[in-house]
Amino acid sequence: MRTAKTVESGLSIRTVSHNSITWVDVVEPGLAEMDYLRRAYSFHPLALEDCLSQVQLPKLDNYDDYLFLVLHFPRFRLSTRLTEPVQVSFFVSSDYIVTIHSDELQPLFKLFSDCESDQRVCSAVFGHDSGHLLYRILADLVAYMFPILSKVIQTVDELEAGIFESASAESLTRKLSVTRRDILSFRRIVRPQIGVMELLESTEYPFLKVDPDVYFGDLADSMRRIWVELDDLRDMIEGLSDSHVSLTSQQTNQVMRLLTVISTIMLPLSVVSGLYGMNVSLPIEDSPHGFWVVLGIMALIAVGMLVFFRYRRWF
Numbered sequence: 001m002r003t004a005k006t007v008e009s010g011l012s013i014r015t016v017s018h019n020s021i022t023w024v025d026v027v028e029p030g031l032a033e034m035d036y037l038r039r040a041y042s043f044h045p046l047a048l049e050d051c052l053s054q055v056q057l058p059k060l061d062n063y064d065d066y067l068f069l070v071l072h073f074p075r076f077r078l079s080t081r082l083t084e085p086v087q088v089s090f091f092v093s094s095d096y097i098v099t100i101h102s103d104e105l106q107p108l109f110k111l112f113s114d115c116e117s118d119q120r121v122c123s124a125v126f127g128h129d130s131g132h133l134l135y136r137i138l139a140d141l142v143a144y145m146f147p148i149l150s151k152v153i154q155t156v157d158e159l160e161a162g163i164f165e166s167a168s169a170e171s172l173t174r175k176l177s178v179t180r181r182d183i184l185s186f187r188r189i190v191r192p193q194i195g196v197m198e199l200l201e202s203t204e205y206p207f208l209k210v211d212p213d214v215y216f217g218d219l220a221d222s223m224r225r226i227w228v229e230l231d232d233l234r235d236m237i238e239g240l241s242d243s244h245v246s247l248t249s250q251q252t253n254q255v256m257r258l259l260t261v262i263s264t265i266m267l268p269l270s271v272v273s274g275l276y277g278m279n280v281s282l283p284i285e286d287s288p289h290g291f292w293v294v295l296g297i298m299a300l301i302a303v304g305m306l307v308f309f310r311y312r313r314w315f
Helices: 030-040 045-054 104-119 119-126 130-143 145-163 169-202 212-276 290-309
Strands: 004-007 013-018 020-025 059-062 067-077 083-091 096-103
Touching: 013 067, 013 104, 013 290, 020 030, 020 059, 020 130, 030 045, 030 096, 045 067, 045 212, 059 169, 067 130, 067 145, 067 169, 083 169, 096 130, 104 119, 104 130, 119 130, 130 145, 130 212, 145 169, 145 212, 169 212, 212 290
Parallel strands: 020 096
Antiparallel strands: 004 013, 013 020, 059 067, 067 083, 083 096
16 A cells, blocks of 8 residues: 655655555755654664765665665756766665655656656555665666766767867867866766665665665666776776877977978078168169069079978978
8 A cells, every 4th residue: 555645744755655664755854854853763863964964975874773874876967067966865774764865866756756646656666675665766866877977978979079070179178178077076976886885785684675685786786887987988088188189289280380481481581681671782783673583582592492391391
């Protein structure tokens, strides 16, 4: 049997129950919500304080009759183009799970809403014990990481193609920097989670009546796979940055080489024009064709220097 309700007026707490298991979801927790949880479940005060703190590292604490987990899951913020962590705290016992988070993570919100509205979904999600419910919640949150990861992979592929095309160097440099920052932020979210998932995988808890090696081992494998992908993406973005710097330097060197050749050719021409601009007697200055002769000499000098530079393969 499934029941759903809001606990108390004015509190952002919802519950859904199936058989003997209750899922309590707390969104945007405050002191009032924490006081209710303290009175209803006698949770440790330090654990409740950790739920309100947004600087907690992922961890797993084992109390006498419940587990307390703090995990972070990524959410891509379009305004900053950065993957940011959203903290989710869990209290898990044999007959309840309490989830506490400051933002509405899409997979968590959708799963809870589906359990409220659909009896069949609720039966499948809750299973027969709280361990299965915990696995389903974590599985949806971990699965939500893969579309974000795919977006990062797509961005890196686009950057790889853009580096070897006629894309703006300034635009590419900015995109490379933003993507590198996003990958590093994603890595900081994922890395601490792996230890928590592996701890769930390797330890048996009496009130979680599931095989941890099968269920939580699957989640740990997914987290390790994401970490490996992010590690590869970090190496790729570093390599692309180096390639971009090399190509930009090469283009700059070509421009500088061309400007140097032009300056070198102009130097003797400036000398010739400067000499004939002086108020002294010089050869052929009285000739009616003197201007064209001097112009021809300057052209011969320029062509000769160009042929010499080309012969030496200086440009």
